Amino acid sequence: MRLSSLDIATFIVYCLxxxxxxxxxxxxKAGHVKNTQDYFLASKSLPWWAIGASLIAANISAEQIIGMSGDGFRMGMAIxxxxxxxxxxxxxxxKFFLPIFLKKGIYTMPQFLEERFDYRVRIVMAIFWLGVYTFVNLAAVLWLGALAINTITGVDVAYGMVFLALFSIGYSIYGGLKAIALTDIIQVVLLICGGLMVSYLALNNISDSFGDGGGAWQGFSIMLAEVPEKFNMIFDPDHxxxxxxxxxxxxxxxxxIMNLSYWGFNQYITQRALAAKSLKEAQKGIAFAAYLKLLMPVIVVLPGIAAYMLRPDLEMADQAYPTMxxxxxxxxxxxxxxxLVAAIASSLGSMTNSISTIFTVDIYKKLINPEASEKRSVLVGRxxxxxxxxxAVIVARPLLGNLPGAFQYIxxxxxxxxxxxxxxxxxGFFWKKATALSALVAAIGSAVLSLAFYLWWPALPFIxxxxxxxxxxxxxxxxxxxASGAKEHDKAIELDDIQFSTTTSFNLASLGVVLILIALYAAWW
Incomplete structure (x- = not known):
């Protein structure tokens, strides 16, 4: 497949x-030099709609659209x-984590760990996150995004990665988080509209191929009837x-545990909420993002199931979405x-901004140049x-080039x-006696125990x-x-000083999410 001249023109206009x-x-403003709060936390001025949209834009990228759609092809709606x-x-x-972070006024997750434990925990976790964000998340998004571009346009994967890297850096490098978050509004609208279009056309094609052309709803009904196993949300042990x-x-x-780690303690996700005007504004943005998450499977999973019906002979599951x-x-x-490129570029921009934040705040200003000026720090971040x-461009192909399903790999x-x-x-949040040594043991023990189970108990599902x-x-x-004495840590968080109560609108939004989830799982148990 190749893009027409009109398609290419539309795409170029979007990029510019x-x-x-x-x-x-x-x-x-004239005379104001961008400082670290401007660059890394958008001057702490983000409104709820920008926070909610940016959370989704940072999250939904190639590993979701391409990888999760591929898993929809293989496993179905359960993903x-x-x-x-x-x-x-x-x-x-x-409700429970964000009030603590905003009360502390932090820039990064490692910074919080030093304020609660000590500098050793901060440095260890900063180095860990820099490695994971660069060599796992960033590399995976680049690779899957370039794979999609190759399937759609025929452009070589290497050139696709270079384009994505240059484009995402081009729109995010100057403005930092503010540029990313505010343009994410455009990105999310485009993502949802484009994704719904693909899902609608895929279902409509199923209706034409297997029914009497009754439209997308008929196509969905045909999928439910023809491949009901793809709508089993809870797998039996023999699956x-x-x-x-x-x-x-x-x-x-x-x-x-996976979700709490990603949404609660992941720098390139939580950084949006840390940049909110206020706690209430951040919570409204999070509620908005929660409802967008409920919609995402229609955009990223449904096309994969449709591809299973229309193109069951695909060589790689990750080709499902580009094929649709x-x-x-x-x-x-x-x-x-x-x-598609909007989703990829947004995530790339978000990840690189968070990498630059952690490196500048937790490594450079902590270990290398504590007296660095604001201007120097922003330059180092860029x-x-x-x-x-x-x-990430260099290591993407060697790390991910031969994997059958990149989303599950991540x-x-x-x-x-x-x-x-x-x-x-x-x-650290909820037990005042927790020590820095116990935190380091938990961090190191997690990797050691996980590796041990992976090697010696391979039949154990990773979840x-x-x-x-x-x-x-x-x-x-x-x-x-x-064993160390169990005294209250001198850096323990005083929870009595934290405002955990939420507004009526947040509580009603939460109830709505719970009821929708109950309905979904009851329907496709």
């Missing part, structure tokens, strides 16, 4: 317009549990994909292609973003570390492994703390 808007919203359970997780983060989504663990087990994009007629394909992107790899991360933060390692890390941290 986005860069122009990003630079325009990032401009400073949507990552999206639907995330909606509930967001609300928990907004071929049980090891990826082990039954009730997606509702009450290790899935919670081929149904979009010439003239509109440019818009849909722009929507340089770190460029270096991280270059590294979950599997990050699952080695997330149990310890969640244990550290939960103990169950995450839950088991989390419990073990919590026990280890508690034992270490009690």
């Amino acid at each position: 317009a986005l860069i122009g808007i990003a630079w325009w919203v990032s401009r400073e 949507a549990s990552y999206e639907w359970m995330a909606a509930l997780t967001l609300l928990i983060v907004g 071929e994909h049980y090891i990826s989504l082990p039954g009730l663990s997606v509702l009450i087990g290790g899935m919670w 994009m081929q149904l979009v007629p010439q003239g509109l394909l440019g818009i849909t292609f722009a929507a 340089s770190a973003a460029i270096v991280a992107m270059l590294c 979950q599997e790899f990050t699952g080695f570390f997330t149990p310890g991360i969640v244990a550290i933060f939960l103990l 169950d492994r995450v839950g088991l390692v989390f419990i073990t890390c919590m026990v280890l941290a508690v034992v270490i703390t009690l």
Whole structure:
């Protein structure tokens, strides 16, 4: 498939317009030099709609659109549990975690860990996050995005990665988080409209191919009738994909640990909420994002199931979404292609900005040049973003080129570390006796125990492994703390000073999410 001249023109206009808007919203008043709060936290001025849209734009990228659609092709709607359970997780983060972070006035997650524990925990976790964001998340988004571009346009994967890297740096490098967050409004609108178009056309094509041309709703009904196994949300132990989504663990087990880590303690996600005008504004943005998460499976999973019916002979599951994009007629394909690139570029920009934030705040200003000026720090942050992107371009193909499903690979790899991360933060939040040594033991123990289970108990589903390692890390941290004397830590958080109460609108929004989730799982249990 190739883009028409009109499609190419539409896409070029989108790219130029986005860069122009990003630079325009990032401009400073005459005489004001951009400082670290401006660059890394958007001057703490983000409204709720920008926070909600930016959370989704940072989250939904190639690994979701391409990778999760590919898993929809292989496993069906069950993979949507990552999206639907995330909606509930967001609300928990907004109510219980975000008030603590905003009260502390932090820039980064490692910074919080020093304020609660000590500098050792901060440095260890800063180095860890820099490595994971660069060599796992950033590399995966670049690779899957370039793969999609190759499928749609025929452009070589290497050139596709270079284009994505240059484009995302081009619109985010000057303005920082403010440029990313405010342009994410455009990105999310484009993503949703383009994604819904692909889903509608795929369902309509199923109706034409297997029915009497009754339209998209008939196509959906045909899918339910022809491939009902693709709509089983909870897998039995004898299911071929049980090891990826082990039954009730997606509702009450290790899935919670994965989601709490991603939505609560992931720098390139939480950074948007840290940049909010106020706590209430951040919570409204999180509620908005939760409802968008409920919609995402329609955009990213449904096309994969449709591809299973229309093109069951695909060589790679990750080709499902780009293949469904081929149904979009010439003239509109440019818009849909722009929507895909919008999602990819937004995530790349978000990740590089967070990498630059952690490197500048937690490594450069902490270890290398504590007296660095604001101007120097912003320059270092921009340089770190460029270096991280270059590294990701170089390692993407060797790391991901031969994998059958990139989304599950990302979950599997990050699952080695997330149990310890969640244990550290939960103990740091809610147990005043937790010590720095116990935090380090939980962090290191998470990786060691996960590797041990991976090597010696390969039949254990990784989500169950995450839950088991989390419990073990919590026990280890508690034992270490009690063995050291179990006195109240001098950096313990005073929860009485934190405002955990939420507005009526937030509570009603939360109730709505819960009721929708109950209805979805009751329908497709």
